[in-house]
Amino acid sequence: MKISDKLQHPNWKDRITWSYEFFPPKTSTGIQNLYSRIDRMKKWGHPMFIDVTWGAGGSTSDLTPVIVNVAQKEFQLDTCMHLTCTNMSEEMIETALKKAYETGCRNILALRGDPPKNETEWTQVEGGFRYASDLVRYIKKNYGDEICIGVAGYPEGYSPDDDLERSLKHLKEKVDAGASFIVTQMFYDADNFVEWVKKVRKMGITVPIFPGIMPIQAWDSFIRRAKWSGVKIPQHFMDTLLPVKDNDDDVRERGTDLMIQFCRTLIENGITRLHFYTMNLEKAVKMIIERLGLLDEEVKDVTEKSENQLTTNRTEIFPDGTKRANEDVRPIFWRTRLESYISRTDQWDEFPHGRWGDSRSPAFGEFDPSRHGLRQSTGEILSLWGSPKSYKELGELFADYCMKKQSSLPWSDVPISDEAKMIQSQLVNINKRAYLTINSQPALNGVKSSDPVHGWGPTNGYVYQKPYVEFFVHPSLIEELKSSLHQMGDTSYFFITVDGKLDTNAAYEVPNAVTWGVFPNREVIQPTIVESTSFLAWKDEAYFLGMAWASAHDPNSATHKLLVSMMSSWMLCVIVDNNFERGQSLFDVFSKIKSLEDIHPELYNGVAI
Template sequence: MKISDKLQDPGWKDKVTWSYEFFPPKTSTGIQNLYNRIDRMKEWGYPMFVDVTWGAGGSTSDLTPVIINVAQKDFQLDTCMHLTCTNMSGEMIRMALKKAYESGCRNVLALRGDPPKNETEWTQVEGGFRYAADLVRYIKKNYGDEICIGVAGYPEGYSPGDDIDRSINHLKEKVDAGASFIVTQMFYDADNFVEWVKKCRENGILVPIFPGIMPIQAWDSFIRRAKWSGVKIPQHFMDALVPVKDNDDDVRERGADLMVQFCQKLIDNGITRLHFYTMNLEKAVKMIIERLGLLVEELKQVTEKPENELTTNRTEIFPNGTKRANEDVRPIFWRTRLESYMSRTEQWDEFPHGRWGDSRSPAFGEFDPSRHGLRQSAAEILALWGSPKSYKELGELFVSYCTKKQTSLPWSDMPISEEAKVIQSQLENMNRRAYLTINSQPALNGVKSSDPVHGWGPTNGYVYQKPYVEFFVHPSLIEELKSSLHQMGDISYFFVSVSGKLDTNAAYEVPNAVTWGVFPNREVIQPTIVESTSFLAWKDEAYSLGMAWASAHDPKSETHKLLVSMMSSWVLCVIVDNNYERGQSLFDIFSKLRSLEDFHPELYNGVAK
């Protein structure tokens, strides 16, 4: 059903309504979990429509019509498809509209779109459109009244400092071209929005306006999105949130109350079409709808079951007082990159989205070098790690980290853990042989949970670990290593190049728990996993950290050339011994393998040019 028709339907016309925006997840299981989430969310009371964002010119754009089709046919929801001009030729736009129409979608949000990733300037594609108004005219010309067209509105301007009257004139141009409704950018200043709507009406913009509402999930994401969008944060929001900004539960609780007051003010001013930017999450949205008294009656009588205490955390990874102390599960790859792990997982806030709170979440985040790179200045990097000129010298630097003479590496923000003493000599041997280790853990077989080094979780329990090691290695050493692993048996391995070419014997997207505990009156708790999707996400960060290290050195220096060569050609490896009863045998095999010096002595010693 078209949104314009639905707004005149007696069943919808006089109600306070809401709608949801979703984006295409990056993994197949993330997509399935998004479908599960949409199915649950419709049970709160049918949304007026759901819309699905569009990846600029192909990044995730192929998935948008697919998700639209599922929402239409499987969930019987009215849909709205985003369509942007960014990186879109006329033929691509024609095909996208055709797919949407054939799936039953009768609503399109026509947008110019932001510049493509890694580009600062927006450029028109040959045969495409420069402005959203041009796209509106094209849809109107080719589909007439068969498709209801929406456009974007900016209550505070497209960017800070914009002339609001000028932006309203642009909005009127889009409406005059054929748009039937407006969805606004996110905002938090309700009073300003009410005044902006009055201005729009005074300028002849009479179509329905849907305010874009961004729930407050966590402090960091709240501040980051507000800064990115350039929107104003009212002082009373800051007064309420700053005192609790390090407590995610309190931020969400206070954030929900603030957004309820915000929505109620809109409703009191006759603005009754609420549009939620969900970020593919549900809990914060539900809190707002429920506290506004809009949840369907039958659900008000249901007492939610508490979430199972599925997992816990290693205390040395998440010490008391850190804001992620209650995170449920983590891929092991970010074990010593706590801040990076927290920023990636700040939205993993709810079950169920599969058993594991990992990359299967439909809200799994992207790698952003500006957020996840090295924080030290070039001078600090030189002081910390010196200027190694050969792989032999690099190996000695890594050895000094394993022996606690060095407190950090580019891939490890913190000193090596006490538990590494069990495998310290093996790690030293690996690094001297140019298997440069960046993460590891020893085997544990039923250690008491009260053990001062290896223990974690409730008392009177037992903890277990599969031995695990992660390292960079020259590609010439891979085949002999793989042969030894096959002979050993019951090993899971992942080898990946900087280009993303993955070689693994593990089932794709199947998590392998590498740390778990058994406790009285509890189910088995499995806090740490290895799996391919998050490993590939970590791969980008791991290689980027090495390049950031190189960038601290003069491009003509031997150190810069060494590190760039390593990050360009070496392979990132992860190995898990699934037979933890063998103890530390995994680490012993490296003493039997040939080293880089055996294969390439000139390369190892830095003699070759």
């Protein structure tokens, strides 16, 4: 059903309604899990409609019509498909519209879209449209009243320096071109939104407005999303959240209370169509809707039974036969890359405190170089890491990082953690032998959860870790290393090339817990894992970061040639010692095998690259 018709339907017209936005996950298992989540969210809180975002003329855009089709046919949900002008010719737009129409989708959110990956300025593709209003006119011309068209609204402007009056004129132009409803950008200032709605109505715009609501789950994601979107944060939000910013449980609880007050302000001012940016998650959305008193008792009973079942049964089985443990784990690979770690995982549901998840999560996103690449300028890169001209010099640079003489590396946003002191001497030796480490952790065996360096989680618990190391290595050293690992036994390894050739002794897509904790009156918690899918995703980023480092140097320089050679020929490796009781023995393996200097002294010393 068209949204415009549904708004007039007796079952929806006089109700406070809500709708959900989802995005296409990166992995096939994530997609299956998203379907399960959509189904659950429908059962506990039936939305007026759901909308599905559109990748920028590629990336995940091919999945959008597929998800729309499943939502329409399998879950009997009315859907709204995003469609952007970015990288889209008229022919591509028509193909997308035809696919949506054939699935029964009768609602399109017409957007100009953001710039493509790696580009800062938006440019019109040849044969495409320049403005969202052009796309609205095209849909209206070719589909008439068969498709209900929505457009974006910006209560605080498209950007911080945007002219609000001009923004309102553009909104009216889109509505006059044929739009039937407005979905707004996220915002947190409810009073400002109410005033903006008055201005919209004064402009003669009468179509329904769906306010974009972003739940608050963690401090980092809250601040980051507000910054990226350029939205204002009311002072009372900061006063409430800042004192507990390091406790994500408290942030989510207080954030939910803030969003409930926020929604009530909207409802009291006659704005009753709530649109939630779910980030493919359900907990925070459910908390808001339920605490607003909008779920009837029958729905609450079904929800509570479902949640109790999920709590006692840690595994769900999906229609395709795959199994998924609850999303309470995180891949270790981004641990020291905080920008990409947070942006990939900040909204995943469970432990620790709503930040992390694994690649099977429906919230597992794509690698975006514009968000996950190096943040430093060329000058800052040269100042931070100098101009190493040999693998020997690279090894010394990495060793300096392990000794805290360097505060960062391209693969590490932050200084090495204090827990690395347990293995510091071994790491220094490993790097000086040109096994260039970018991530590691020592073995732990029953350390108190209150330990100031190694502890985490609830009090009166005990934490454990398997020793883990990730590094770049010249391919000539792989076979002897593998042989030593086989002799050692109980180890798991992944070796991969830049073009994706994977050599592993681990089962594919089977997570290996490398950190876990035991706490009173709790199930065993295993928050950190190693598994193949997320490692393959991290591989792209790891090699990209190395090439970004190289790009800061003159193409004819020895440093540029060194880094390009390394990123094109060296392998990225991960090793886990599953026998954590033998302590740090894993790190001693590297001193017992040949180094690059032993096999290729000319490479090690930079004579030939």
